[in-house]
Amino acid sequence: MNCQVRLLIYKKAFIYDDLLVESGFVYDYKRDYMKEQIKLQESTIDDNLVQQKINFQPISLRKRGLNAYLVSVYTYTMHWSNVYRKSAVDLLLRFVKANATVLNTTNFVILIKLRTPKYQYLDYGWNERITQMVMERHEIDHAMSWLSTLGGAFSALGDQFNHCAQVAGKISVQQFRLSVRLGDPQLVARCKLYAALSLLQQGYLKVTKHMVRDIYKFAITDKDTRLQKMCQGVWAKLTYCYSQRRVSKRQSSRYISTK
Numbered sequence: 148m149n150c151q152v153r154l155l156i157y158k159k160a161f162i163y164d165d166l167l168v169e170s171g172f173v174y175d176y177k178r179d180y181m182k183e184q185i186k187l188q189e190s191t192i193d194d195n196l197v198q199q200k201i202n203f204q205p206i207s208l209r210k211r212g213l214n215a216y217l218v219s220v221y222t223y224t225m226h227w228s229n230v231y232r233k234s235a236v237d238l239l240l241r242f243v244k245a246n247a248t249v250l251n252t253t254n255f256v257i258l259i260k261l262r263t264p265k266y267q268y269l270d271y272g273w274n275e276r277i278t279q280m281v282m283e284r285h286e287i288d289h290a291m292s293w294l295s296t297l298g299g300a301f302s303a304l305g306d307q308f309n310h311c312a313q314v315a316g317k318i319s320v321q322q323f324r325l326s327v328r329l330g331d332p333q334l335v336a337r338c339k340l341y342a343a344l345s346l347l348q349q350g351y352l353k354v355t356k357h358m359v360r361d362i363y364k365f366a367i368t369d370k371d372t373r374l375q376k377m378c379q380g381v382w383a384k385l386t387y388c389y390s391q392r393r394v395s396k397r398q399s400s401r402y403i404s405t406k
Contacts, residue, residue, distance in 0.1 A: 152239045153203055153254070156218060158261040164222060170233045173226050203256035206246050212262030287325050291334075294322045298341060305348035316345030333371055336362050340374070344381055347388060355385055 153176055156164040165176040225232045243255045298318040305312030319341035326334040343358040359381050366374035 150236065150240070152236060152243065153256040154222075154239075154259060155205075155256050156222070156259045156261060158212075158215075163261065166222065168225060168232065168236055168239070170236050171229075173222075173232065203254045204247060205256050205258055206243060207258045207260070208242070209260065212260035214264050215261045216264055216268060218259055218261060284329070287329055291322060291325055291329075294318050294325070298322065302341070302344060302348070305345065309349060312345050312348035316342055316349070319345055332365075333369065333374065336365050336369075336371075336374060337377070340377055340381060344384075347381065347385055352385060352388055352392070355381070359385065 151167055151169040154164065154166045154168060155162065156166075166173055167176045221235075225235055239257060243257070247255060298315050301311045301315035301318065305315050319338055322341065323335065323338035326338050339358060340362050343355045343362070346358070347355040359378055363375065363378040363382075366372075366378055
């Protein structure tokens, strides 16, 4: 007897799965097996041999049908567990041997009729978890919008007032934490850039230079043109601050020399 079993899972006129199960693997019958049979039919001369390979003797596993949830778990476990699949194939072959009407053929199809469960299973725990995740995402988005507004206002005043630049930096840190919770790498990079701008306004030019370079490399890799433009804008401000610092150093050195 062949060591492979074909499973046809259906309900009324609808076929949900057509699987060919062996001890080593499970694959779709129509998608994979029939392609091989078509190739065999094109390469062989004996059409009777091909016809014999394609014909299957149907055997009903249970006339009343099986619980749809049970069949779903059964097929899923056969896909992913080698040990379970080998045991299942062995039992199915025994069932075929005991119930087959024609034993001289090696091709059988086991018909598994689906029955609608009497009680539908609702995963209340997962539903509560999803609801909590949705509400959390909504609140984080809402908080991000408020922080963006406040951060932009303080950042606009950061060039004239140092304490405003410090507040903008604290806001960008909070935005960074929320963006990590959201799991959006592009948003994380933007929050880092906001923090770099705050450090630039406070006079930390060297730290800002390294941060902007790293963020710009990420923007190029991620092909985020908007983030690239933002990095270029901060970099232009950084070069201006460097030039202003050099001018102030020259003026101070001249003032000292005149004394």
